Amino acid sequence: MEWLQKVLNELPASPTFEVGNPLIDHTPTKALNIPKLQAHWLVSQWVDNKDEVLSSLQGGVQALSMMAETYSTLGDLDLSQKTIRIVGPSENLSPKGNLILCDEPRPQNFKGKWGIQGDHMVDLLIKAEKVVFQQKYGSVHFLLSAKENFYLNLAQMRTLRHLWAKIEEANQTQAGSCSFGVLLPCTGQDSYTEIIARTQMATSAICGGADWLEGEPIPGLEKEFARRLDRNIQHILRWEGHLGEVDDPASGSYFLEDLTIKMIEETWSTYLETYEKSLSSK
Template sequence: MNKSLTKKHGLNVTEFQKNTTKLFNDFSPSTKKDWEKIVLEDIGPEHDLSKISWNLPGMQPALPLYTKEEISYSETNPIRKTCSWQLCDYISDKNFSDAKNSIIEAANGGSECCFISKKVDIDFEEDFKNLIKAAENAGVDLIFESLKISKFTDSADDIDSNVTFLRDDFSDSSQSNLNSFEIKPLSSNQLLSVNGSNYCSDEASIPHRLAVSLSIASEYLLATDLKAADSILFRVNTGSLYFPEIAKLRALRVLWHNMMEAWKVSGNPETLILSEIEKNDATDSPYNNLLISVTEAMSAVLGGTDILMIHPFDNENHFSGRITRNIHHILNEEAHFGKVADPAAGSYYVEKLTDEIAKEAWRRFGQIEENGGFLNSLENGIIPEDLL
């Protein structure tokens, strides 16, 4: 506490602490039965809480509420070191000129980063350089997904530092070459993209998707003699299960921390997470679907994503892009979600889900490794069908 401030206001710190302690001593601690009574007042006394649960795929059924005694929360749980996230626009214009204009529009709307989709046609080196120049002038970073520009990036180390190239060496290799492929050396502008969902069925559980992501990262670490530890980006699709999705990102940080300790990687490389909110088609109304995207974005931010990319609900509509971009501004400037590094910490419900997801994902990751790692498990059909 600031001494000059306490002196100015005549605050006796010792007396204040004594009175505060006395204040809390006047209230008896709440038991789980006390909380259950409050819940029953809300949902009706005819319900039996012992029979109410949320059956989540690949996890233990989630109960309606948890208390401090039921979680294994640790103060050492790894969290991100920054409070806010990077606002990222999804650029999917097929025409190069339209993509360039979208970058400028995104920057004017407050975006800090633009993700250049594979859909963007960049056939000439001059177009590629003009795109980078436009982003540099607008003050935004670029993340390239497209392999079509690889012929322009041989001298990637000479390219401006605001440009990052994603590599997914597994997805970009043909199935027949997977068992014999080698990781090419990384340049300073490249990150290895990891997305376990690319190899899972639509019904795969959250722990399974995380386990597959870990197994891919493990292959990268093994192939690069651990040198890729600080060059991995986890690309995570965020869905509509509000609390489990918050817990999923928090669990991913715990899992990465565990993996770094297991591999004995020095320097404790941080987890870099890009959360992706895909276009929603859950209802016939695009504006109702936009509201679903808002809750998914909330899950990503509360879970601690580093980069948040929300797909517009109408790619052909500039209004759609602006409204989608404003979701970031509302969460950051009005809801102040960017003021705390781990907003969900201390929520017994989210802490319990985080612990459950992390433990189950780690168990499944261990089984993938016992089966020979990601490549062997993929070949044996274990990964897509969630058979662990």
């Protein structure tokens, strides 16, 4: 390694820097312990019929969402390697593969996940706590609507995962294989702006720890083209952007840690208040 030593000897000495007082005086924030993801996020898509199922599968999705009526029309189509989220009564369905059921009634002796969807984190946590720890269901799939603000969207996903781990700890037991999904809604803007908004919502959700993304159809475009764009946004972020390779990339960022802590405190306070009211009303 003589060449390396020669290079080091020829390098100029490091300059001396003087660190002044910070412009903003704040107490350092301790990084939160956000639970690690169990796997990479799933590229998913809503489908309305068998043709859309086939085009989504050809487009490389790992998960599908559909009505129970749509699922019943798929016949012998092999979906055993995919994750399927079913909305609507599913009592008469023959479960095949990895299913997430969102509505009662459901098939007897069903062992998959129970899907819970909503716009408000407190409602999701209360429903999940009831399903998993009171009804002893075992595992749950969260689907939370994304926010347009990049930082709020990222912080709410970190908050949801942190508080669910806290609820598990309070119940002195760990739930089954739970998953955290994000619904990417339309923002009501033109199609080009909608694509940009969809991309930034997806990026922040992934960085916050989502392991399932599902987008609404982008308006103003031909339906199949809009569905293809929706898939490709996720494919680019996953296979070219390599997002999701790092667990909790926001960890250690003062702004994001502080924002998440404030959101955790506010959400937890509202959760306890709502939970106590529900108990007293019984």
